[in-house]
Amino acid sequence: MGARVMVVWCPDWPVVAALWEAGMPAESARRVPAAVLEKGRIGACSAAARETGVRRGMRKRDAQSGCPDLRLLDAAPDRDARAFEPILAAVEELRPGVAPLRPGLLALRSPGVFYGGDAHAGAVLAEQVVTAGAWDCRVGVADDLFTAEQAARRAAPQETEVVAPGGSAAYLAGLPVEVVDTQPDAGDLVSLLRRLGLRTLGDLAALPADAVGSRFGAYGAWLHRAVSGAGTGVGHLGARTPPPELAREQVFEPAVDNVEVLSFSIRRTADAFVAGLAHHGLAATEVRVEVETEDAPGVAVGRDWLHPRVFTAADLVDRLHWQLSGSTRGRGVPAGQRTGTQVGSPVTLVRFVPVVAVGEATHAEGLWGGSTDERVARGLAKVQGILGHDAVLVPVLQGGRGPADRQALVPYGERPVALRDRALPWPGRLPDPQPARVLAEPWPAAMVTGDGRPVVVDDRGAMSGVPGRFRTSAAEPWQPVAAWAGPWPVEESWWEEGGGSRLTRFQVVGVDGRAWLLALAGTEWWTEAGYD
Amino acid sequence: MTTAPDLDVLRERIRGMEQAGSRTGVELPTHPALAGLLRLRAGSSYAVDSLSLAALMMAGPSVEGSWTAVVGVGDLGAEAFASLGVDLDRTVLVPDPGESWLEVTAALVDVAPLVVLRPPPRVSEAAAAKLAARLRKRSAALVALGDWPRCEARLAVTGLRWTGPDHGAGHLAGRHVDLLVRRGAGPAREASLWIPADGSVRRDRTGEKVRPLLGEVG
Numbered sequence: 001m002g003a004r005v006m007v008v009w010c011p012d013w014p015v016v017a018a019l020w021e022a023g024m025p026a027e028s029a030r031r032v033p034a035a036v037l038e039k040g041r042i043g044a045c046s047a048a049a050r051e052t053g054v055r056r057g058m059r060k061r062d063a064q065s066g067c068p069d070l071r072l073l074d075a076a077p078d079r080d081a082r083a084f085e086p087i088l089a090a091v092e093e094l095r096p097g098v099a100p101l102r103p104g105l106l107a108l109r110s111p112g113v114f115y116g117g118d119a120h121a122g123a124v125l126a127e128q129v130v131t132a133g134a135w136d137c138r139v140g141v142a143d144d145l146f147t148a149e150q151a152a153r154r155a156a157p158q159e160t161e162v163v164a165p166g167g168s169a170a171y172l173a174g175l176p177v178e179v180v181d182t183q184p185d186a187g188d189l190v191s192l193l194r195r196l197g198l199r200t201l202g203d204l205a206a207l208p209a210d211a212v213g214s215r216f217g218a219y220g221a222w223l224h225r226a227v228s229g230a231g232t233g234v235g236h237l238g239a240r241t242p243p244p245e246l247a248r249e250q251v252f253e254p255a256v257d258n259v260e261v262l263s264f265s266i267r268r269t270a271d272a273f274v275a276g277l278a279h280h281g282l283a284a285t286e287v288r289v290e291v292e293t294e295d296a297p298g299v300a301v302g303r304d305w306l307h308p309r310v311f312t313a314a315d316l317v318d319r320l321h322w323q324l325s326g327s328t329r330g331r332g333v334p335a336g337q338r339t340g341t342q343v344g345s346p347v348t349l350v351r352f353v354p355v356v357a358v359g360e361a362t363h364a365e366g367l368w369g370g371s372t373d374e375r376v377a378r379g380l381a382k383v384q385g386i387l388g389h390d391a392v393l394v395p396v397l398q399g400g401r402g403p404a405d406r407q408a409l410v411p412y413g414e415r416p417v418a419l420r421d422r423a424l425p426w427p428g429r430l431p432d433p434q435p436a437r438v439l440a441e442p443w444p445a446a447m448v449t450g451d452g453r454p455v456v457v458d459d460r461g462a463m464s465g466v467p468g469r470f471r472t473s474a475a476e477p478w479q480p481v482a483a484w485a486g487p488w489p490v491e492e493s494w495w496e497e498g499g500g501s502r503l504t505r506f507q508v509v510g511v512d513g514r515a516w517l518l519a520l521a522g523t524e525w526w527t528e529a530g531y532d
Numbered sequence: 533m534t535t536a537p538d539l540d541v542l543r544e545r546i547r548g549m550e551q552a553g554s555r556t557g558v559e560l561p562t563h564p565a566l567a568g569l570l571r572l573r574a575g576s577s578y579a580v581d582s583l584s585l586a587a588l589m590m591a592g593p594s595v596e597g598s599w600t601a602v603v604g605v606g607d608l609g610a611e612a613f614a615s616l617g618v619d620l621d622r623t624v625l626v627p628d629p630g631e632s633w634l635e636v637t638a639a640l641v642d643v644a645p646l647v648v649l650r651p652p653p654r655v656s657e658a659a660a661a662k663l664a665a666r667l668r669k670r671s672a673a674l675v676a677l678g679d680w681p682r683c684e685a686r687l688a689v690t691g692l693r694w695t696g697p698d699h700g701a702g703h704l705a706g707r708h709v710d711l712l713v714r715r716g717a718g719p720a721r722e723a724s725l726w727i728p729a730d731g732s733v734r735r736d737r738t739g740e741k742v743r744p745l746l747g748e749v750g
Contacts, residue, residue: 375642375643376599376643379639379640379642379643380624380640380643382639382642383626383636383639383640386632386635386636386639387626387628387629387630387632387636391626391627391628391629392624392625392626393624393625393626393627394620394621394623394624394625395608395610395613395620395623395625396610396620397610397611397614397620403609403611406610406611407609407610407611409625409627412624430703431703431704431729432615432729432730432731433612433615433704433705433706433727433728433729433730433731434609434611434612434615435609435612436582436583436584436587436608436609436612436613436616437583437607437608437609438607438608438609438610439607440606440607440627463700466699483694483696483697483698483699484697484699484700485696485697485698485700485701485702485703485704486700487700507697507703507704509694509697509704512692513691513692513693513694514692515692515694515704515707529609530607531584531694531704531707532582532583532584
């Protein structure tokens with residue numbers, strides 16, 4: 001029997017972390033119905049919120065209608081990583097070699113042998129984690145990583161679920177296929193399995209391996225191996241210690257103190273690391289990320305990261321990001337003074353060391369998947385290298401009234417945060433079609449009646465005259481109005497300082513056929529957009 | 533240690549490179565409303581004078597799952613582009629490339645088979661030739677907003693008729709767009725598009741028949 005794997009799971013971690021950083025004591029945080037929003041939907045919620053019917057994936061307003069005092073928090077992966085750091089440190093005191101899988105989930109080789117059994121070791125560990133401040137933690141022990149994680153997810157709060165040695169396949173067989181939904185790269189596999197009438201992981205395990213591979217893709221094949229008890233991660237037969245020369249490092253001269261910049265510039269090294277392993281037919285499942293800083297030259301601070309499957313270059317960059325976000329807390333910087341992207345001390349070196357690798361045949365998809373996206377990522381990184389990270393943008397749509405409010409530009413590679421919900425009604429929004437040209441800065445425009453008097457709108461929405469001539473900016477010539485629609489009053493704070501002024505919108509078509517969206521604020525006309 | 537290669541060897545090599553890079557005949561997916569008017573060919577450049585037309589050109593490859601890129605356009609209306617069929621998840625914008633516009637566009641050609649560029653006022657022949665070579669090599673097409681030297685085709689809006697607004701009542705709804713398509717030295721072609729509010733563009737054959745009756749001579 002190889003080493004047993006112990007997994008510690010802190011449920012609803014994003015919520016715990018958010019309340020924690022908001023300074024709420026654990027005692028009251030436990031009873032607060034709270035949820036973290038991801039892209040306008042509930043990404044995670046607390047047990048108290050779940051009791052009122054809030055579920056993952058719900059829309060914000062549905063959740064709020066079921067639970068009016070729901071406390072909503074923005075998603076922040078950095079915060080999750082930062083808050084998890086003290087938990088990792090607490091577990092490390094008991095047993096070195098702790099490897100986080102992601103914030104809220106960690107694995108280690110079970111210290112059962114020192115404590116007279118896995119259950120006892122689990123109890124000691126749970127006590128340590130609760131002392132560190134996480135009031136809800138669950139422990140699972142099994143022969144392999146996947147089973148241990150599932151066991152932890154089925155354990156009662158602060159309890160340990162132990163799967164007997166050699167009992168993984170029998171344990172998993174009874175679980176419903178829905179448990180796979182907790183895996184980050186499961187996609188819509190669960191709904192596919194359900195539609196085929198496969199209710200439990202046992203049903204899946206009973207299928208022949210080759211049929212699974214062709215029908216459910218590489219992830220399905222991996223899952224099939226996992227549930228058949230073939231082992232998947234730590235202590236798994238195919239796992240081996242990779243040669244140390246496959247480590248890759250990057251020196252930063254001068255030192256870099258911004259996490260975003262680091263994450264961006266480490267990308268090529270991460271690519272080279274994954275490619276170097278692939279060249280030897282390997283893919284890493286455990287990687288040590290080592291960081292040297294200016295404060296302590298020559299002293300590499302490292303952390304081992306586990307991946308439920310295999311590390312891709314993007315995964316490595318994420319782990320570095322989490323590790324650096326976590327370390328700012330470790331340095332005792334008060335919560336209010338952290339900028340979020342600043343590292344405690346400027347980084348001079350980052351090194352990726354493969355700790356455990358498996359043959360690539362086991363994880364073909366990790367190497368082949370998303371090849372187009374990889375190429376795009378490389379190409380866009382090149383443009384970011386020329387102009388800077390923030391110059392390469394991806395447009396996203398969001399809710400809002402004016403055309404400029406309804407879109408946002410997000411730097412490529414970043415997740416959009418705090419977008420307004422498009423599903424809300426947004427009274428005053430423009431009817432379709434939407435303008436193809438939305439000016440970043442409105443142009444000062446002008447509109448007069450046929451006999452040259454300015455057109456204004458009074459408080460009750462009455463116009464001083466019929467639009468006769470207009471110009472879209474001071475540089476453009478005047479032209480007669482061919483058709484117009486409006487006025488549409490909008491109450492909103494405007495782009496000007498001291499906003500909140502009343503705004504009236506008009507659609508105006510010139511005699512050249514081109515249509516414009518003009519806005520009247522007080523007595524001033526502005527061009528907001530063009531129906532180009 | 534470099535030896536001067538034989539002139540014939542050099543010529544042979546150049547021919548080989550030209551052949552390797554000459555996948556210019558490859559057609560990119562074209563929006564059905566533009567079918568018959570224009571074929572988007574890899575390696576070619578096109579000039580348009582309206583953002584909506586640029587969005588239509590992007591929609592063809594974008595719907596098929598390709599990435600598209602827009603360079604130098606700081607006033608793009610994302611919602612309109614999406615309604616015309618551009619998949620925003622696979623669209624990348626570089627609004628302000630500044631002096632590096634040529635370098636940036638060349639780099640984006642590696643990523644996206646269709647790149648829309650609002651070029652600076654004066655573009656030298658040399659810059660255009662450099663980009664054209666890159667387009668051929670990467671089997672991509674360029675759509676310039678405004679003028680561009682040596683275009684495969686130029687699309688210009690010659691007439692726009694909106695339906696909807698009526699002295700304050702109603703709102704902009706649909707539009708008839710009259711187009712003039714000029715390709716090289718060949719005869720210009722006229723066509724009309726009907727773009728309703730939901731962005732489902734189609735050819736407006738009625739408009740095309742009516743035009744000669746209006747007495748317009750091109």
